[in-house]
Amino acid sequence: MSSEDLDVEYVAELARIRLTPEEVATFRSQLGHVLEHVARLNRLNVAGVEPTAHSFPIYNVFRADEVKPSLPREEALANAPRQAEGLFLVTKVLD
């Protein structure tokens, strides 16, 4: 994606962020620089390079299926905006 293709308003909508027109202009310019920088990678010849899924050549970091203690509920709910009957309460959402 080149910076001209960058739809800042759409990306903001996906991230659920409301931007002013001034902010849209600022981010378009700033994100454009980031994209240009990353786009340099496209100029590298990677014909002989194995694709990897991660920057570290490490695989298979697993844990055994064992139960560990969970947080006490009061602690889990400590940051809840509101709570009732052990539930986190949030603004009503529709599915």
Next chain:
Amino acid sequence: MKSDYTATIGLEVHVQLKTKSKMFCGCAVAYGAEPNVHTCPTCLGLPGALPVMNLEALKLTALTGLMLKCQIAPVCKFDRKNYYYPDMPKNYQISQYDLPICERGEVPLYDLAYPKDAQKSIANPGKRVRLIRIHLEEDVAKSFHFESSTGIDFNRAGTPLMEIVSQPDIELPEEAFAYLTSLKQALIYGGVSDADMEKGQLRCDVNVSVRKRTDAAYGAKIELKNLNSISGVRRALAFEINRQIEALERGETLRQETRRWDDDLGETTLMRTKESAHDYRYFPDPDLLPVRTEVFLDEVRSRLPETPWEKRERLEKDYGLSAYDAGVLADDRPLSAYFEAAARGSARPKSVANYVMNDLLSALGAAGQTVEECPVRPEDLKALVTLVDEGRINSKQGKDVFSEMFSTGVDPQTIVRRKGLQQESDLGAIEALCREVIAANPKVVEDYRGGKSVSINFLKGQVMKLSKGKANPALVGETLQRLLS
């Protein structure tokens, strides 16, 4: 369905895996617990908490893939599926995007997997539904919608969830029913999941479109939600296919939308029309390293069970059972294990199957017991079948002995001896009884000799009565015929 229309159905099935702990943290997987008692910084999505893969969840997914003849990827990885909803506080769900653990594979639709009323008229016998992929992800929290707020319980958040995606190979509601039944059975056989739809252990999203057979292009894809049972899926599809065809017949244009099935009313209603396409911006989760599956595949292969459909074929072949009997037994893994323990080495495996499927199942049902709790040992059932088979007791007595075995757990030989049920098979004794009856009934004997061959049944009855039911009926018949000829 009107014959000039055809339906195209695809299913996405989510399956809760039977692990002890969650997918990326050590919190317990427990259902029906008090809300938010099985949480930690990882499954609450607190900043800085790092996920670590549960190896058993990967193994169970690979096991499912092997049972369903999938290709297991040599390397798979986890990605972030970004979206904003309070059931997923990280604002992304860890899932698998372009490198799922399993690809391809198939689910066979065998006859008994169809609804009972449809088994006689299966449109495509022996059909196999192809799979696109099976991947692993984390489940989300549970939401409870109240009048003015939504409550969230994170006990389920982060529990391992396997998603099985079918090709749109299914054409009929009955095939969707058979697909889910067959799949569910494989999952139970493999010990992968309890797969109870009513408990949400198996959840199913259905896409369905209809088109005229003469049209090349697929119709608008309609997604159905709120399907809570396998028969509900069948009913919802039957309703929906009909609704879509009627709409097309009226000249309406169908649009992509999501509809909710109401099982009580038996109809679907519009939930939402398709808004802008979902754009999840998947990218590889940098917190998780890729997986090379070869390190655990050998162990998974050693756990590979006989699939229900393999067992069905083997029961037919090894024990000479009918396809139906083999199907009923294979449907129930503990029951088929019991049957095999009783039938192995028996001269009459079919009689063993009859006892298991009739007497045993109804006795267990009446007692509210499972096969595992059955008081009759398989070798005792085998011995009972042998007693009946050899004519030592008749089949009516066999049933009585069985009930006694079931209520007391005593072996059949002992019961037969105690009750003095042993049939009289001593030829001399039987002959004496027969002569006595012949002498006492000259008129009947005359009728028989005069050509009224059914008269012998009366004589036979008299002999049985005289022996108090203990005489071997086959021997009595033979002896009477010999004496009267």
